[in-house]
Amino acid sequence: MPVLTRLIPSPVAVDISRGALDDLAGVLADQRISGSGALAIAISGGSGLALKEKLSPVLPDADWYPVTDGTIDAAVRLAEEMKGRKRYDAVVGLGGGKIIDVAKYAAARIGLPMVAVATNLSHDGLCSPVSILDNDNGRGSYGVPTPIAMLIDLDVIRDAPARFVRSGIGDALSNISAVADWELSHQVNGETVDGLAAAMARQAGEAVLRHPGNVTEDAFLTVLAEALVLSGISMSISGDTRPSSGACHEISHAFDLLYPQRSALHGEQVGIGAVFAMHLRGAHEEAGLFADVLRRHDLPVLPGDIGFTVDEFVAAVQYAPQTRPGRFTILEHLDLPEDGVRDAYSALVKAVGASGGRPDGGR
Numbered sequence: 353m354p355v356l357t358r359l360i361p362s363p364v365a366v367d368i369s370r371g372a373l374d375d376l377a378g379v380l381a382d383q384r385i386s387g388s389g390a391l392a393i394a395i396s397g398g399s400g401l402a403l404k405e406k407l408s409p410v411l412p413d414a415d416w417y418p419v420t421d422g423t424i425d426a427a428v429r430l431a432e433e434m435k436g437r438k439r440y441d442a443v444v445g446l447g448g449g450k451i452i453d454v455a456k457y458a459a460a461r462i463g464l465p466m467v468a469v470a471t472n473l474s475h476d477g478l479c480s481p482v483s484i485l486d487n488d489n490g491r492g493s494y495g496v497p498t499p500i501a502m503l504i505d506l507d508v509i510r511d512a513p514a515r516f517v518r519s520g521i522g523d524a525l526s527n528i529s530a531v532a533d534w535e536l537s538h539q540v541n542g543e544t545v546d547g548l549a550a551a552m553a554r555q556a557g558e559a560v561l562r563h564p565g566n567v568t569e570d571a572f573l574t575v576l577a578e579a580l581v582l583s584g585i586s587m588s589i590s591g592d593t594r595p596s597s598g599a600c601h602e603i604s605h606a607f608d609l610l611y612p613q614r615s616a617l618h619g620e621q622v623g624i625g626a627v628f629a630m631h632l633r634g635a636h637e638e639a640g641l642f643a644d645v646l647r648r649h650d651l652p653v654l655p656g657d658i659g660f661t662v663d664e665f666v667a668a669v670q671y672a673p674q675t676r677p678g679r680f681t682i683l684e685h686l687d688l689p690e691d692g693v694r695d696a697y698s699a700l701v702k703a704v705g706a707s708g709g710r711p712d713g714g715r
Contacts, residue, residue, distance in 0.1 A: 361588040365501040368577045373505040386441035389413035392434045394455040396447035399471040422450030424485040427457035448472045453483040456496040465500040472512035473520035479584030498588045504577045522623025524579040526600040527557035529626040533598030533681035546590045553586040553595035598681045600625035605675035606668040616658040631700045633682045643704040666693045
């Protein structure tokens, strides 16, 4: 008998709305995640501490764990602290991407379900089966279970620094380039493409790309949040980061590794990488559209917008394939020498127009 369906790993509850955080305890109880309220809540030193004051009265049986950074050491330490205290029903990551990644890893380490409560929309790791954590060699990707529940309170998102919300736009748009790389690998190498994961990731990117709104509007914030959640679920479906990570992310990882003290936000870097990757594959109209949309949202388009010289960008592009050995993208396919990368970049600048640079230098 044929297989009639497949199970898709995904959260049992997703709430993206104004005031979603007000009913955190009710959502967890209704979904049978935590009826007792015995929760270990990992928080940041900024937005997390502020929200602790609001939530403590309605979560009297929760314990709060401040997390100082997004390192593998912090995640291991958090797991040990939680394990030695008491029995919890679940771990809650309350904060930005770093806090949620640390909480995902710590929850996996001690075998507890994890609830993600995002305070900004900086990237698609909010609902993904991956934790990105700093380690002694730079930065690593660690496989973890998908969060069992996902809450995004639009009132909280509105209070986040606008730059950390806009960053998620770059990450969502990069899905389109990442899926194009996946399909290229299928054409050249026969790599299997999961059609459902690819469709979900691509449509998430297209929804943000085509939306006329901006980060001051609930309608746009809802679409962006949904896109980032769907991107994470697409990775759970495929079993890896392929639907959302291609040449765009290789270039971003190269920035992180080569220039660790100068790299910008993840979503800003992958947006730049996506524009360049689309141009490389000859999708000039799409590259121009990406550039227009990024500029409309006050995001960087060219490396100079975040303080990198042409020489530094060329070096990053040449190093990029080493960041994901075995992954085939337009960078590996073309295998351009230094002069070829430089010529392609010059052509891109002519096509999309040179940027004047951002007042903050991308910092």
